[in-house]
Amino acid sequence: MNIAFSGQTAEGAERDDAVETEEGAVHPIFASAPRSVSFNKLRKRLLRHVRQAIDDFGMLNGQKRWLIGLSGGKDSYGLLALLMDLKWRGLLPVELIACNLDQGQPNFPKHVLPDYLTSIGITHRIEYRDTYSIVKEKVPAGGTYCSLCSRLRRGNLYRIAREEGCDALVLGHHREDILETFFMNFFHGGRLAAMPAKLLNDEGDLFVMRPLAYAAEDDLAKFAAAMQFPIIPCDLCGSQDGLQRNAMKDMLAGIEAKMPGRKDAMLRALAHVNPSHLLDPKLFDFSGLNVTKPSQEAGNEESE
Numbered sequence: 001m002n003i004a005f006s007g008q009t010a011e012g013a014e015r016d017d018a019v020e021t022e023e024g025a026v027h028p029i030f031a032s033a034p035r036s037v038s039f040n041k042l043r044k045r046l047l048r049h050v051r052q053a054i055d056d057f058g059m060l061n062g063q064k065r066w067l068i069g070l071s072g073g074k075d076s077y078g079l080l081a082l083l084m085d086l087k088w089r090g091l092l093p094v095e096l097i098a099c100n101l102d103q104g105q106p107n108f109p110k111h112v113l114p115d116y117l118t119s120i121g122i123t124h125r126i127e128y129r130d131t132y133s134i135v136k137e138k139v140p141a142g143g144t145y146c147s148l149c150s151r152l153r154r155g156n157l158y159r160i161a162r163e164e165g166c167d168a169l170v171l172g173h174h175r176e177d178i179l180e181t182f183f184m185n186f187f188h189g190g191r192l193a194a195m196p197a198k199l200l201n202d203e204g205d206l207f208v209m210r211p212l213a214y215a216a217e218d219d220l221a222k223f224a225a226a227m228q229f230p231i232i233p234c235d236l237c238g239s240q241d242g243l244q245r246n247a248m249k250d251m252l253a254g255i256e257a258k259m260p261g262r263k264d265a266m267l268r269a270l271a272h273v274n275p276s277h278l279l280d281p282k283l284f285d286f287s288g289l290n291v292t293k294p295s296q297e298a299g300n301e302e303s304e
């Protein structure tokens with residue numbers, strides 16, 4: 001795995017060339033996007049990160065059809081545009097279907113996503129399932145809805161993916177989502193675990209994949225603003241924000257502000273794990289460690 005998030009490498013330059021095959025050629029979805037150098041750099045950087053994640057995690061291994069979960073937020077819109085662009089350039093040999101699950105939240109603007117998806121000419125499916133009522137009924141007053149709401153949404157998206165003959169559900173989680181999840185598990189869950197870039201579901205019949213795993217949230221926010229995606233606000237459900245996740249977000253933002261580049265460094269660390277320097281005997285056989293050198297030589301070495 002060779003993650004290079006910032007700066008430009010030879011490999012990155014090759015990838016950029018591949019996403020700019022003809023001078024000025026862009027997917028029609030970018031027709032009204034800015035023509036500025038800065039936007040073009042942003043688009044290429046995001047495409048490069050997506051291609052790198054697809055390569056690193058073998059997201060194309062034998063896969064034919066991807067269901068893209070579209071919430072109406074900036075990240076999933078960005079994911080859709082980037083995947084459509086790669087496919088248009090012949091760099092993503094899978095069929096794409098966009099899917100929004102209308103979960104029955106009050107005032108959900110039902111027309112926004114169908115109108116947008118029709119306008120950009122992507123195959124799509126809009127599914128209505130009132131999981132909002134279930135969540136309201138099951139979650140005690142004052143509780144947060146997100147955990148149950150997400151589980152119900154995931155179950156429905158799996159069902160739709162199967163019905164549509166897809167082999168993968170593709171989601172718009174990005175670098176910050178992965179780091180926040182890592183620190184939530186670290187601080188509150190008592191385990192070292194982030195959010196996988198590629199996962200096989202419990203039933204073993206569908207992959208869940210996150211091609212934006214290397215993409216910075218700030219880049220996706222700028223991309224969404226420049227593309228003028230018709231964003232649907234995420235607070236229609238009335239749920240309180242997850243306090244723990246917000247605390248992690250603030251902590252990471254503070255670290256990045258004081259020491260720029262630390263988020264990329266943290267993500268790189270997640271890709272370079274050394275089990276023998278952690279404390280989990282299930283991951284590394286500490287009991288089975290044996291001296292392999294004659295004692296005289298071993299006595300001359302520093303242990304750490």
Ligand code: SF4
Nearest residue numbers: 145146149150237239
């Ligand atoms: S913010 Fe609302 S819609 Fe989103 S996961 Fe939480 S409860 Fe569900």
